[in-house]
Amino acid sequence: MNYSDFPGYLKLADAYVSASVYESTSISLLEAMSCGLAPVVSDLESNLEWIRDGRNGLVFERRNRAQMAEKIVYALRHPQKMRAFGRINRRLIREKAEYGREMRKVERSYEALVAKYKGKRGSKSPGKREGGRRGK
Incomplete structure (x- = not known):
């Protein structure tokens, strides 16, 4: 199966179920939500960031x-x-987790940091001491 076919198969499901007892935000949860599925999930804190029981x-x-x-x-x-x-x-994912939009935010943050420190001389690299020797 091609990955590009995956959303079509996922949309055939009646619900998404995850019985995880420990996990950070699951990509599969977000994929299911973006395909318009209603999750049935354990009460992990990471799940509760996205899912409200009965809502x-x-x-x-x-x-x-x-x-x-x-x-x-x-x-x-x-x-x-x-x-x-x-x-x-589906609406929630479009508003909060659209990959392209979120990556553009990250890119702008990096560009702002580079612009802020570009051309500044005399700043020391992390982990280096005077004389250019690392950790000694």
Whole structure:
């Protein structure tokens, strides 16, 4: 499968489920949200940065299998609500996590730093002491 085909397959899903007990913001979560899916995720802090239970997805307590199952069953029984969550998520990703826009922000920050320090002489490189010897 080509990666460019992936969003089409992802859009065929009814929901995105992640039972992670430890993870930073998951790229797969953001991909699912950008494809209009409603996530069913554990209550990791990184998930809670993006998902509000009952507003744009469903959240269950980490390691609580029964609660996870309840949320999945709820998702399957309420497809209209899940589609509504998915629409919210597409909008949220466009507003907060559009890759190209975010990378342009990073690029502008680097350009500003370079411009600020360009041509300044006498600044020492990190890790160097007088005489140009490192750490001695």
